Amino acid sequence: MLTRSLKLFARSVFVLALGHLGSSALAHDAPALTDEQLAEHMPASEPAAPQQPSAVLFTNVRIFDGKTPSLSGQRNVLVRKNHIEKISADPIDEPGAAVIDGQGRVLMPGLIDAHWHTMFVGPPVAALLHGDSNYISLIAGREAERALMRGFTTVRDMGGSAFGLKQAIDEHIVKGPRIYPAGAMITVTSGHGDFRNMHDLPRQLGAPGSHGDEEGHSAIADSPDEVRLRTREQLFRGAALIKLTAGGGVSSPHSPLDAITFTPAEIRAAVEAATNWGTYVAVHAYTSQAVEQAIEAGVKVIEHGSLMDEATAQLMAQKDIWLSPQAFPKEMGNAFPPGSHEREKFMEVFEGADRTFKLAKKYKLKTVFGTDVLFSSALAQRQGAILASMTEWYTPPELLVMATSTNAELLKLSGKRNPYPGDLGVVSEGAFADLLLVDGDPLTDIQLVATPERSFVVIMKDGVIYKNTLEGSGSGSGESAGASN
Numbered sequence: 001m002l003t004r005s006l007k008l009f010a011r012s013v014f015v016l017a018l019g020h021l022g023s024s025a026l027a028h029d030a031p032a033l034t035d036e037q038l039a040e041h042m043p044a045s046e047p048a049a050p051q052q053p054s055a056v057l058f059t060n061v062r063i064f065d066g067k068t069p070s071l072s073g074q075r076n077v078l079v080r081k082n083h084i085e086k087i088s089a090d091p092i093d094e095p096g097a098a099v100i101d102g103q104g105r106v107l108m109p110g111l112i113d114a115h116w117h118t119m120f121v122g123p124p125v126a127a128l129l130h131g132d133s134n135y136i137s138l139i140a141g142r143e144a145e146r147a148l149m150r151g152f153t154t155v156r157d158m159g160g161s162a163f164g165l166k167q168a169i170d171e172h173i174v175k176g177p178r179i180y181p182a183g184a185m186i187t188v189t190s191g192h193g194d195f196r197n198m199h200d201l202p203r204q205l206g207a208p209g210s211h212g213d214e215e216g217h218s219a220i221a222d223s224p225d226e227v228r229l230r231t232r233e234q235l236f237r238g239a240a241l242i243k244l245t246a247g248g249g250v251s252s253p254h255s256p257l258d259a260i261t262f263t264p265a266e267i268r269a270a271v272e273a274a275t276n277w278g279t280y281v282a283v284h285a286y287t288s289q290a291v292e293q294a295i296e297a298g299v300k301v302i303e304h305g306s307l308m309d310e311a312t313a314q315l316m317a318q319k320d321i322w323l324s325p326q327a328f329p330k331e332m333g334n335a336f337p338p339g340s341h342e343r344e345k346f347m348e349v350f351e352g353a354d355r356t357f358k359l360a361k362k363y364k365l366k367t368v369f370g371t372d373v374l375f376s377s378a379l380a381q382r383q384g385a386i387l388a389s390m391t392e393w394y395t396p397p398e399l400l401v402m403a404t405s406t407n408a409e410l411l412k413l414s415g416k417r418n419p420y421p422g423d424l425g426v427v428s429e430g431a432f433a434d435l436l437l438v439d440g441d442p443l444t445d446i447q448l449v450a451t452p453e454r455s456f457v458v459i460m461k462d463g464v465i466y467k468n469t470l471e472g473s474g475s476g477s478g479e480s481a482g483a484s485n
């Protein structure tokens with residue numbers, strides 16, 4: 001598609017150029033150009049679709065399918081283009097397919113992180129607030145590739161201008177996971193996501209936005225009309241969902257954790273605009289009051305919920321509301337200076353996690369896995385380790401089901417705005433071919449997801465092989481299926 005439009009563009013530019021040569025050849029008389037001639041004039045940076053065999057056959061694998069808490073018997077799995085075409089205990093005859101002999105290893109769905117910030121995960125806070133936006137984007141590109149190489153083939157991006165990065169990944173310009181972007185975090189003045197300085201006040205209604213607004217990372221809105229506008233701007237840019245910050249947050253300097261930020265009418269304005277667009281609103285909320293007010297206004301997913309009480313958990317169960325809680329590593333507090341208010345707030349939230357996970361289990365809340373790592377490339381490397389650290393509350397099979405098929409079920413809430421309609425988070429016929437070949441059984445040894453460099457011997461996303469350490473090791477057979485690029 002892209003190649004075709006680039007060719008058309010190149011053809012018209014080239015034809016126009018001919019028209020200016022001053023020769024007798026007028027533009028409309030110019031001979032049609034062959035693809036070879038055009039290729040000489042194509043920009044060198046044209047993104048090439050990765051070189052891939054049209055079919056990949058995994059033989060002799062045991063499958064964790066994303067739903068069943070046990071492994072299958074020996075299976076063969078045929079991937080054609082970007083989908084899983086066939087799963088069989090019998091040999092699959094597919095001449096021409098690249099064969100990956102699993103030698104009894106485990107084939108599982110790619111991991112999904114339901115609360116990720118593609119744009120914020122790498123740079124320190126100061127760089128994000130004051131740095132050059134191109135620099136921030138390049139860091140984000142590097143982090144996206146690292147996430148993919150940790151086995152995370154999809155992320156739900158919960159705030160930040162990730163649209164360009166998503167496009168670049170989908171067009172194979174850079175490597176990274178599928179991104180479900182929320183776009184800018186919509187917040188109130190002084191709320192979580194308002195990173196302005198004192199001297200930025202007062203804001204006049206209708207005046208140009210703050211730096212964060214202009215970059216598209218956050219959007220300040222102080223009335224139902226403004227919330228509606230900001231929501232529709234995110235939908236305009238391609239948001240798969242809308243994110244509001246319904247209460248105070250850790251990293252924002254002027255938002256106390258106990259604060260209720262939006263009014264019910266403001267949240268309803270966002271819910272109405274998102275629902276009209278066929279998608280949903282998720283809110284950042286810690287306290288019971290913030291959570292309950294959001295649910296009342298029609299919000300479908302609560303991010304964090306770290307300070308909520310038992311009655312609120314019961315309400316969430318009754319209303320079938322999703323919970324996206326975080327098991328933050330304690331070191332994450334190091335992003336904030338010792339003794340700072342932000343550090344104090346982090347510890348309050350950190351300590352609330354235990355109660356929240358216990359409530360989620362007690363009331364069987366629909367719970368997803370998401371890390372919410374911010375401002376630290378080093379901590380981001382622990383994306384899989386954070387999942388593995390949650391055995392205090394869940395069994396390894398429960399965690400793996402959560403980080404694959406349950407997270408994928410949440411992604412489907414994007415409805416008609418789902419950028420990747422189809423089945424993710426499962427190994428089943430017809431699903432997208434987002435697959436990991438694991439050296440060991442993660443259902444019994446969850447630590448394998450914490451060491452992706454060693455454990456994940458093959459990483460495939462959308463049918464493209466991004467890693468294959470079996471290649472050349474003598475363990476493959478038939479035509480080899482090497483990494484694409």
Ligand SMILES: [Zn+2]
Nearest residue numbers: 115117158372
């Ligand atoms: Zn977040």
